[in-house]
Amino acid sequence: MDVTPIIDPLNDAQREAVTAADNPMLVIAGAGSGKTRVLVHRIAWLVEVDGVSPHGILAVAFTNKAAAEMRIRIEKLLGEPINNLWVGTFHGLAHRLLRRHWQEAGLPQSFQILDSEDQHRLLKRMCKNLELDETTWIPREIQYFINKQKDDGLRPEHIADHGDQNRRQLIHFYKLYQDICEQSGLVDFAELLLRAHELWLHHPNLLERYRRRFRHLLVDEFQDTNAIQYAWLRVLAGETGIPFVVGDDDQSIYRWRGARVEHIYKFQKDFPNARVVKLEQNYRSTGTILKAANAIIENNSTRMDKKLWTGGNDGDLIKLYNAYNERDEADFVIARIQEWIRGGNRRDETAVLYRSNAQSRVFEESLLRANLPYRVYGGQRFFERAEIKDALAYLRLIENRNDAPSFERVVNVPTRGIGATTVNTIREYARANALPMWEAARSLAGGQLPGRAANAVQAFLMLIETLAGDTRDIELHEQVDHIIQRSRLTDHYRKEPREKAEARIENLEELVSAARGFEDDEAEEGMSPMAAFLAHAVLESGDAQGDEWDDCVQLMTLHSVKGLEFPLVFMTGMEDGLFPHQRSMNDADGLEEERRLCYVGTTRAMSELYLTCAEQRRMYGVDKFAHPSRFIREIPEDLIEEVRPSIRVSRPVSHARSRPGQTLTGSTRKPGGLGKAAENGIQLGQHVCHGKFGEGVVLNYEGTGAHARVQVNFATAGTKWLVMSYAKLELM
DNA sequence: AATATCTTGCAGTCG
DNA sequence: GCAAGATATT
Numbered sequence: 001m002d003v004t005p006i007i008d009p010l011n012d013a014q015r016e017a018v019t020a021a022d023n024p025m026l027v028i029a030g031a032g033s034g035k036t037r038v039l040v041h042r043i044a045w046l047v048e049v050d051g052v053s054p055h056g057i058l059a060v061a062f063t064n065k066a067a068a069e070m071r072i073r074i075e076k077l078l079g080e081p082i083n084n085l086w087v088g089t090f091h092g093l094a095h096r097l098l099r100r101h102w103q104e105a106g107l108p109q110s111f112q113i114l115d116s117e118d119q120h121r122l123l124k125r126m127c128k129n130l131e132l133d134e135t136t137w138i139p140r141e142i143q144y145f146i147n148k149q150k151d152d153g154l155r156p157e158h159i160a161d162h163g164d165q166n167r168r169q170l171i172h173f174y175k176l177y178q179d180i181c182e183q184s185g186l187v188d189f190a191e192l193l194l195r196a197h198e199l200w201l202h203h204p205n206l207l208e209r210y211r212r213r214f215r216h217l218l219v220d221e222f223q224d225t226n227a228i229q230y231a232w233l234r235v236l237a238g239e240t241g242i243p244f245v246v247g248d249d250d251q252s253i254y255r256w257r258g259a260r261v262e263h264i265y266k267f268q269k270d271f272p273n274a275r276v277v278k279l280e281q282n283y284r285s286t287g288t289i290l291k292a293a294n295a296i297i298e299n300n301s302t303r304m305d306k307k308l309w310t311g312g313n314d315g316d317l318i319k320l321y322n323a324y325n326e327r328d329e330a331d332f333v334i335a336r337i338q339e340w341i342r343g344g345n346r347r348d349e350t351a352v353l354y355r356s357n358a359q360s361r362v363f364e365e366s367l368l369r370a371n372l373p374y375r376v377y378g379g380q381r382f383f384e385r386a387e388i389k390d391a392l393a394y395l396r397l398i399e400n401r402n403d404a405p406s407f408e409r410v411v412n413v414p415t416r417g418i419g420a421t422t423v424n425t426i427r428e429y430a431r432a433n434a435l436p437m438w439e440a441a442r443s444l445a446g447g448q449l450p451g452r453a454a455n456a457v458q459a460f461l462m463l464i465e466t467l468a469g470d471t472r473d474i475e476l477h478e479q480v481d482h483i484i485q486r487s488r489l490t491d492h493y494r495k496e497p498r499e500k501a502e503a504r505i506e507n508l509e510e511l512v513s514a515a516r517g518f519e520d521d522e523a524e525e526g527m528s529p530m531a532a533f534l535a536h537a538v539l540e541s542g543d544a545q546g547d548e549w550d551d552c553v554q555l556m557t558l559h560s561v562k563g564l565e566f567p568l569v570f571m572t573g574m575e576d577g578l579f580p581h582q583r584s585m586n587d588a589d590g591l592e593e594e595r596r597l598c599y600v601g602t603t604r605a606m607s608e609l610y611l612t613c614a615e616q617r618r619m620y621g622v623d624k625f626a627h628p629s630r631f632i633r634e635i636p637e638d639l640i641e642e643v644r645p646s647i648r649v650s651r652p653v654s655h656a657r658s659r660p661g662q663t664l665t666g667s668t669r670k671p672g673g674l675g676k677a678a679e680n681g682i683q684l685g686q687h688v689c690h691g692k693f694g695e696g697v698v699l700n701y702e703g704t705g706a707h708a709r710v711q712v713n714f715a716t717a718g719t720k721w722l723v724m725s726y727a728k729l730e731l732m
Numbered sequence: 733a734a735t736a737t738c739t740t741g742c743a744g745t746c747g
Numbered sequence: 748g749c750a751a752g753a754t755a756t757t
Contacts, residue, residue, distance in 0.1 A: 357744085
C-alpha cells in the first residue's frame with residue numbers, strides 16, 4: 001500500500017497528528033498551519049493504513065461549505081467516492097439522527113425545522129396573543145433566552161427561577177413555546193442538538209450502537225463548539241471513542257453566540273490521555289505579517305502559548321494609510337486594487353475587510369464608480385427570501401397539515417379574503433380545543449364563521465388538499481413548479497413594483513431549478529424527496545450572492561473572512577470604537593475577542609496587508625473624529641510603513657463641533673512620520689477666511705504643491721476639506 | 733388592503 | 748442617515 005500521498009505533504013507536527021495511535025488527540029492549529037489538511041489526511045490515514053471503515057468515522061465541520069469541502073478533499077486523496085462516511089455540521093448530523101430515530105426522539109415522522117426567523121415570528125405572535133406588556137416582553141429577548149437554555153441543554157423543568165418573577169415568566173414562556181412546537185411538529189435549530197443529545201441519554205442501547213459504530217470522531221473548528229455540541233460529542237465518545245479535535249484558541253470569535261473556547265481545556269480534563277500537538281508553521285503569509293499577528297495576539301492574557309513562523313521570506317512591510325474620512329479611505333483602497341490589477345493580478349485575489357456590515361457601502365460606491373466588479377458577503381440568503389419562504393410554507397403545509405406557522409404564513413398570501421379577524425378566530429378555537437390550526441379551520445369553515453370568511457377558508461383548505469393530491473406522483477421540481485403556479489404566488493408578486501417583482505419571480509423560478517438539481521444524498525429512508533428538500537432548504541439556506549462568482553473584489557466582515565486567504569488584504573476602519581467595537585471596548589473579555597478578530601484578519605493576508613483608518617467618519621449621519629485603533633499600536637513599528645502620511649494636530653477646543661475627549665494629538669500616534677511642519681504659509685491652528693464659508697481654523701493638512709489639501713473647521717459651515725489651489729484662503 | 737407616515741435603533745453569524 | 752417595522756389613513 002502506498003502511503004506517500006498521505007504522509008509526504010506533511011511537516012513533522014502534522015505527521016505526528018495524522019499518524020497518531022488510537023488516542024484522543026487535540027490539535028492546536030495556528031492560522032494557516034494546514035488544519036483542514038491534517039483532518040483530511042487523518043481520515044485518509046485511518047482508512048488506508050489502519051483499515052478503519054469509513055462507516056466508523058464521523059467528521060464534524062462548522063459550516064455546510066466546510067463539510068462539503070472536506071468530503072471532496074478526502075475523496076480526492078483516497079481517489080474514490082466515500083459514501084458511508086458521515087461528514088456534516090453538528091446540526092446536519094443531529095438532523096440525520098432524528099430522522100432516523102424519530103420515534104425514539106418523540107417526534108412525528110414529518111417533523112419540520114424552524115429557522116430563526118420562523119422562530120421569531122412565532123414568538124412575536126405568541127406575545128401578541130398573550131397580550132403581554134410589550135415593553136418588557138421583547139420577542140428577540142425571549143428568543144435569546146430560549147435558545148440559550150437549549151444551548152446549555154436545559155428544558156423548562158430544569159431551570160430554577162431563583163424566585164425571580166420575570167425569570168419564572170420566561171420559563172413559562174419557554175414551556176408554552178415548546179408545546180406549540182410539539183403540536184405543530186416543529187424543531188428549531190437548538191432543538192435539533194438538544195434532542196440529539198437526549199436521544200443518547202434516553203436510549204442507552206441506541207447510544208451503544210452508535211458508540212460501537214463511530215469510534216473515530218473528528219471535529220474541525222473545535223474552539224467554536226457550544227455546550228450542547230460538546231456534551232453530545234462527549235457522550236457519543238464515551239470511554240471507547242477516539243476524538244480527534246482541531247482548533248485554534250486564538251481564532252475563537254463567536255463567544256457571543258455561545259461558543260466556548262474553554263472546551264479545549266475541558267477536553268484535556270475529560271480525556272486525560274489525550275495527546276496535544278501544536279501546529280505553528282504557517283504556509284500562507286510572509287514573515288512580516290506573521291510577526292505582526294504574533295505581536296497582536298500576545299497582548300491577550302488567556303491563551304495557549306503558540307507562535308506562528310514561516311520558512312519563507314519576510315516580504316513587504318505592512319502598509320498603513322491614515323485617511324481623512326471614510327470616502328478617502330475607500331478611494332485609497334480602490335486605487336490600490338486597480339494598481340494590483342494593472343500589475344496583471346486578479347480581482348478575486350483581493351479582500352476588503354471591515355468590522356461591521358454598514359461599512360461596505362462606501363466601498364461599494366467607490367467600486368461602482370471605478371467600474372470594478374465586486375461581491376459582498378453576507379446579506380440575505382436564498383432560502384431566506386420572503387417569496388421563497390412563502391413557497392416553502394405551501395410545500396411544508398402539504399407535507400404536514402399541522403405546521404401552524406406555515407399555515408399562518410400563507411393562509412392569506414396571496415390575499416384571499418382571510419383577514420386578521422378570521423385568523424384570530426381560528427387560532428382561538430384551535431387553542432381552546434387543543435386542535436392544530438388546520439383542524440380548527442376545518443371545523444369553523446363548517447358554519448361557525450361568517451359566510452364569506454367560511455367560503456374563503458374552505459377555498460384555502462381545498463387548495464392545499466388539491467395541491468397535495470395533484471403532486472403525489474410527480475417529480476420534485478414539477479411539484480414545486482405546480483404549487484408555485486397554482487397557489488398564484490407568481491401573480492401575487494407580479495403586482496409589486498416592477499424591479500422587485502422581477503427579482504422575486506426570478507427567485508421563484510430559481511427555486512424550481514434548485515429542486516430540479518436537488519440530490520438527496522443524505523436523505524433517510526422513508527423520507528420523501530420533498531421532505532428532504534425542505535430540510536435541506538432550512539439547514540443549508542444557500543449563499544447570499546449566488547450569482548457573480550467570477551473575478552470580483554471580495555468585500556466582507558472580519559467574521560466572515562475566517563477560513564479564507566487572499567494575496568492582498570485591506571483591514572479597514574482601524575479605529576477605536578469601530579474596531580475594537582465600542583460595545584466590546586470596556587471589558588477585558590470583549591476586547592480580547594476583538595483582538596482575536598484582528599488576529600484572524602491579519603492572518604488572512606498572504607503577501608500584502610494594508611491597514612487603513614480614517615480620522616473622521618460619518619456614522620449614523622454625523623461626522624465623528626476617531627483615534628486609530630489600539631491594535632495598530634500593538635504592531636511593532638518596524639513592520640509598518642506609513643503610506644502618504646498626513647499631519648496631526650490638536651483640534652481647537654472652542655469649536656461647537658469638537659467635544660472633550662476627541663482631541664487628537666500627534667504624540668500618541670505610531671509610527672513616525674507624523675507631525676511634519678506645514679508648507680505654503682498655512683500653519684496648523686491658523687485662522688483663515690474663505691469667500692463662501694467664512695472664518696475657520698486649520699485642523700489638518702495633506703499633500704504638497706497643487707494637490708495640497710487642507711482641512712478647515714469653519715465656525716458656521718462645519719469641517720471641510722479644501723484643495724489649496726482652489727480655495728483661495730485668506731490668512732487672518 | 734394598500735399606501736403614507738412615524739418611530740426606533742444602530743456588531744458580528746451559522747445552522 | 749437609513750432602513751425596517753409599526754401604526755395611521757384612505
